[in-house]
Amino acid sequence: FMDHGIAAKPLGPFAERWAAFRKTGGPVAVIGGGVAGVELAMAMAHALGSKGSVTIIEAKTVLQGLSAPTRQRLLAELKAQGIALEENAEVTYVGGSQVTLKDGRTIEAALSVGAAGARPYPWLAETGLDLTDGYITVDAQLRALTDPSIYAVGDCAHLAHAPRPKAGVFAVRQAPVLTHNIRADLTGAARKRYQPQSHYLKLVSLGRKSALADKWNRSFQSDLAWVWKDRIDRKFMDRLNQPPAMDAPKIPKGAAKGMADALGPKPLCGACGAKVGASLLDDAIAGLPKLTRSDLETTPGDxxxxxxxxxxxxxxxxxxxxxxxxxxxxxxxxxxxxxxxxxxxxxxxxxxxxxxxxxxxxxxxxxxxxxxxxxxxxxxxxxxxxxxxxxxxxxxxxxxxxxxxxxxxxxxxATLNGAEDGDALILTRPIGVGTLLAAEMDMRAHGDDVAAMLETLMTSQGDAARTLSPVANAMTDVTGFGLAGHAARMAEASDLSVEIDLQAVPLFQGAEALAAAGVRSTIWPANRAAVQAQVPDTPRGALLFDPQTAGGLLAAVPHAKAEQIVKDIEQLGHQAAVIGRFVSPEPVRLRAQ
Ligand SMILES: Cc1cc2nc3c(=O)[nH]c(=O)nc-3n(C[C@H](O)[C@H](O)[C@H](O)COP(=O)(O)OP(=O)(O)OC[C@H]3O[C@@H](n4cnc5c(N)ncnc54)[C@H](O)[C@@H]3O)c2cc1C
Missing domain, CATH: 3.30.1330.10 (PurM-like, N-terminal domain)
Known part of the structure; x- marks a missing residue:
C-alpha cells in the first residue's frame, strides 16, 4: 500500500494525488466500506463520470453502525451510481494497476485509496503512555492516565470513560474543554469534564449536490441536506480561513495629540519592519563628529x-x-x-x-x-x-x-562603493519577508507560505557569501530598507544608478498576492519615501520596498561572471538570480521595470 496506494488522510497528499488522477481517470479502488469510504467513493464516482469506475473493498460488511433505513438508502444509492461492492474481501496486496484479494482475485485499480478507519500514529507507542488499541487512554478531563500533565484529544485519544468511534464531531467538541483545562492548570481554576454526545447527526454527501441525514435511527435524503452539510462545513472552515481582523493599537487615556497618527492603524511589525526609517537614521548619522581614527576604514552607513x-x-x-x-x-x-x-x-x-x-x-x-x-x-x-x-x-x-x-x-x-558601470546585480534569496510577517500578524498569510519562508530564513548564506566574495565589486545584505533601499545605497555610494528587472526578482511564495491585497509592513511608507526611484505601482513594485530580515546578499559582480556565479549559488541550494545591472549615473538612482 505504501508504494502504490494513498490514504484518505492526511488530506494534503491525497488531494494532490487525486487532482493529478482526475485528469486522466481510470478504475479506482476504495479500501474500507465505512461511512468515510462510501462517501469518498460516491464523490469520486461523481467527479469521474464516464472517465472511471469505483469499487469499494470491505473486509466485512459495508456501512456497519448505521441505522437500517440509512444503510438501505445508501446501498441503493451506491447501486444507482454504479459503484461496485466487494464485501468479505481482504486486501493482501496493492499494486500500481490492481489490488489483490486474500482469495487470489484481483481488482483493477489505477488509484487505490485507503479509508479503512483511523489508525494510531506509530510514534504513540514510543511515548510510554497507557494506550488502548494504540490510542492514548485519557480520563474524563482528557488527561493521559499515565501522566496527567499530558492531554490527548481527537482521533489520537481513547476515552476510557465513554469510548466513541473516531469522528470529527467528537474532536471539535473536545477542543474547548481542552483549552479550558490547560488554562485551568495554569491558573489554578477547576478543570471541566468532557461528556461526548450519545447521538449525533450524520450527514453523508452522495457525491452530487444531495446528502443523506441520519440521527435517532431516522434518515432523510434531499438536496437541502446537502446545502445544510455544505453550510456547516464552510462555516467551520471559515473560522479557520477568515480569522478576525487584527485590533488597532490601544491609545492610552489622556494620550497626547497626534499619538493615534504616530501609532497608525495596526500593531508595530516585528523584526526589520520595526526599524527606524532610513532618512531619520541618515540625519542622525550626519550629526556625528567627523571620523578621525586612521585605523577605521569605512564611513557610517555600510x-x-x-x-x-x-x-x-x-x-x-x-x-x-x-x-x-x-x-x-x-x-x-x-x-x-x-x-x-x-x-x-x-x-x-x-x-x-x-x-x-x-x-x-x-x-x-x-x-x-x-x-x-x-x-x-x-x-x-x-x-x-x-x-x-x-x-x-x-x-x-x-x-x-x-x-x-x-x-x-x-x-x-567588500564595501558598498565598489560597484562598476555594467556590473550585474545578484540577489541570493527571495524577498517578501516583511509583507508575509505583516500578513501573519493580521492572520492573513497562508501557514505553508510562512513556514517555507521561516525555513529559508533559518538557512545560512555563508556558502553563498564565500562564492560571491572573490568576485563581488561591492556587496551588502538586504534588510530593513528593502531591496530598493539597499540597491540604491550601493548605487549612490558607487556614483552609479541601478536598473532592476522586476520579473527576475525572486519572491517568497504568497508575497505577491498579499502585496496585491494591500498588505504592507509598518516601515514600508518610510522605505518608499527614502529612495529616489522610478518603480511601477504594482504588487511586485511594492515589494521592492518591503523590509527583509535575514535577507539575501546583494552583490555587484562583473557581467561576464554573473551567470556562472548564480548557477554556483543555486547548486548550493539558494534561490539566486541576476536581478539587474548598474549603469552610469542618471537623475533617478533606481529604475525598475
Ligand atoms: C474521508 C473521511 C471523511 C470523514 N468525514 C467525517 C465527517 O463527515 N464527520 C466527522 O465527524 N468525521 C469525519 N471523519 C473523521 C475526521 O476526519 C476525524 O475524526 C478528525 O479529523 C479527527 O481530528 P483530529 O484533530 O483528532 O485528527 P486529524 O484531523 O487527523 O489531525 C491530526 C493532525 O496531527 C498531525 N500530526 C500527527 N503526528 C504529529 C506529530 N508527531 N507532530 C505534529 N503533528 C502531528 C497530523 O499531520 C494531522 O494534521 C472523516 C474521515 C475521513 C478519512
Missing part, C-alpha cells in the same frame, strides 16, 4: 565598520530584532543569521559574537529555559560558521528582543 590591523581588516556590526515569532529558538537562529549577514556582506569570515538579550518578565525557571533555547540555537549557528559567542548582556524588558554584535576578518572588505 554594513559593518572596518578596522585595519596591519594587513588584516576586522569588520564589526551589531543587529537586534524585536521578536516576530513566539519560539525563542527560531528567533535566535534567525537573528544570528541576520547579524552574520553583515559580516558576509563585507566578504569577511565570522569571528566572534556578543549577545544582547532582553527577555520578557517571567518566572526564573522560564528565564532559564528561554535563555538555554536562545543560546543553544544561536551557538549552533555561530559554531557552524566557525565563530564563537564570546559574551553578552541580558536584561528583562517588555518583550523579547535578541541582538548580536558580530566581528569577522578579511583581507579586503
Amino acid at each position: 554594513d559593518a565598520a572596518v578596522l585595519r590591523f596591519g594587513d588584516t581588516r576586522q569588520v564589526l556590526s551589531t543587529d537586534q530584532l524585536r521578536a516576530f515569532w513566539n519560539d525563542p529558538s527560531v528567533m535566535a537562529r534567525i537573528t544570528a543569521l541576520h547579524a552574520l549577514g553583515d559580516v558576509w556582506a563585507m566578504a569577511a569570515t565570522p569571528q566572534v559574537a556578543l549577545a544582547q538579550i532582553a527577555l520578557p518578565r517571567m518566572a526564573e525557571t522560564m528565564q532559564a529555559q528561554w535563555l538555554a533555547e536562545i543560546m543553544g540555537a544561536a551557538g549552533e549557528v555561530f559554531a557552524a560558521e566557525g565563530a564563537a559567542i564570546a559574551g553578552g548582556h541580558t536584561t528583562l524588558g517588555a518583550e523579547l528582543v535578541i541582538g548580536f554584535t558580530v566581528t569577522g576578518t578579511t583581507g579586503k572588505a
Whole structure:
C-alpha cells in the first residue's frame, strides 16, 4: 500500500494525488466500506463520470453502525451510481494497476485509496503512555492516565470513560474543554469534564449536490441536506480561513495629540519592519563628529565598520530584532543569521559574537529555559560558521528582543562603493519577508507560505557569501530598507544608478498576492519615501520596498561572471538570480521595470 496506494488522510497528499488522477481517470479502488469510504467513493464516482469506475473493498460488511433505513438508502444509492461492492474481501496486496484479494482475485485499480478507519500514529507507542488499541487512554478531563500533565484529544485519544468511534464531531467538541483545562492548570481554576454526545447527526454527501441525514435511527435524503452539510462545513472552515481582523493599537487615556497618527492603524511589525526609517537614521548619522581614527576604514552607513590591523581588516556590526515569532529558538537562529549577514556582506569570515538579550518578565525557571533555547540555537549557528559567542548582556524588558554584535576578518572588505558601470546585480534569496510577517500578524498569510519562508530564513548564506566574495565589486545584505533601499545605497555610494528587472526578482511564495491585497509592513511608507526611484505601482513594485530580515546578499559582480556565479549559488541550494545591472549615473538612482 505504501508504494502504490494513498490514504484518505492526511488530506494534503491525497488531494494532490487525486487532482493529478482526475485528469486522466481510470478504475479506482476504495479500501474500507465505512461511512468515510462510501462517501469518498460516491464523490469520486461523481467527479469521474464516464472517465472511471469505483469499487469499494470491505473486509466485512459495508456501512456497519448505521441505522437500517440509512444503510438501505445508501446501498441503493451506491447501486444507482454504479459503484461496485466487494464485501468479505481482504486486501493482501496493492499494486500500481490492481489490488489483490486474500482469495487470489484481483481488482483493477489505477488509484487505490485507503479509508479503512483511523489508525494510531506509530510514534504513540514510543511515548510510554497507557494506550488502548494504540490510542492514548485519557480520563474524563482528557488527561493521559499515565501522566496527567499530558492531554490527548481527537482521533489520537481513547476515552476510557465513554469510548466513541473516531469522528470529527467528537474532536471539535473536545477542543474547548481542552483549552479550558490547560488554562485551568495554569491558573489554578477547576478543570471541566468532557461528556461526548450519545447521538449525533450524520450527514453523508452522495457525491452530487444531495446528502443523506441520519440521527435517532431516522434518515432523510434531499438536496437541502446537502446545502445544510455544505453550510456547516464552510462555516467551520471559515473560522479557520477568515480569522478576525487584527485590533488597532490601544491609545492610552489622556494620550497626547497626534499619538493615534504616530501609532497608525495596526500593531508595530516585528523584526526589520520595526526599524527606524532610513532618512531619520541618515540625519542622525550626519550629526556625528567627523571620523578621525586612521585605523577605521569605512564611513557610517555600510554594513559593518572596518578596522585595519596591519594587513588584516576586522569588520564589526551589531543587529537586534524585536521578536516576530513566539519560539525563542527560531528567533535566535534567525537573528544570528541576520547579524552574520553583515559580516558576509563585507566578504569577511565570522569571528566572534556578543549577545544582547532582553527577555520578557517571567518566572526564573522560564528565564532559564528561554535563555538555554536562545543560546543553544544561536551557538549552533555561530559554531557552524566557525565563530564563537564570546559574551553578552541580558536584561528583562517588555518583550523579547535578541541582538548580536558580530566581528569577522578579511583581507579586503567588500564595501558598498565598489560597484562598476555594467556590473550585474545578484540577489541570493527571495524577498517578501516583511509583507508575509505583516500578513501573519493580521492572520492573513497562508501557514505553508510562512513556514517555507521561516525555513529559508533559518538557512545560512555563508556558502553563498564565500562564492560571491572573490568576485563581488561591492556587496551588502538586504534588510530593513528593502531591496530598493539597499540597491540604491550601493548605487549612490558607487556614483552609479541601478536598473532592476522586476520579473527576475525572486519572491517568497504568497508575497505577491498579499502585496496585491494591500498588505504592507509598518516601515514600508518610510522605505518608499527614502529612495529616489522610478518603480511601477504594482504588487511586485511594492515589494521592492518591503523590509527583509535575514535577507539575501546583494552583490555587484562583473557581467561576464554573473551567470556562472548564480548557477554556483543555486547548486548550493539558494534561490539566486541576476536581478539587474548598474549603469552610469542618471537623475533617478533606481529604475525598475
Ligand atoms: C474521508 C473521511 C471523511 C470523514 N468525514 C467525517 C465527517 O463527515 N464527520 C466527522 O465527524 N468525521 C469525519 N471523519 C473523521 C475526521 O476526519 C476525524 O475524526 C478528525 O479529523 C479527527 O481530528 P483530529 O484533530 O483528532 O485528527 P486529524 O484531523 O487527523 O489531525 C491530526 C493532525 O496531527 C498531525 N500530526 C500527527 N503526528 C504529529 C506529530 N508527531 N507532530 C505534529 N503533528 C502531528 C497530523 O499531520 C494531522 O494534521 C472523516 C474521515 C475521513 C478519512
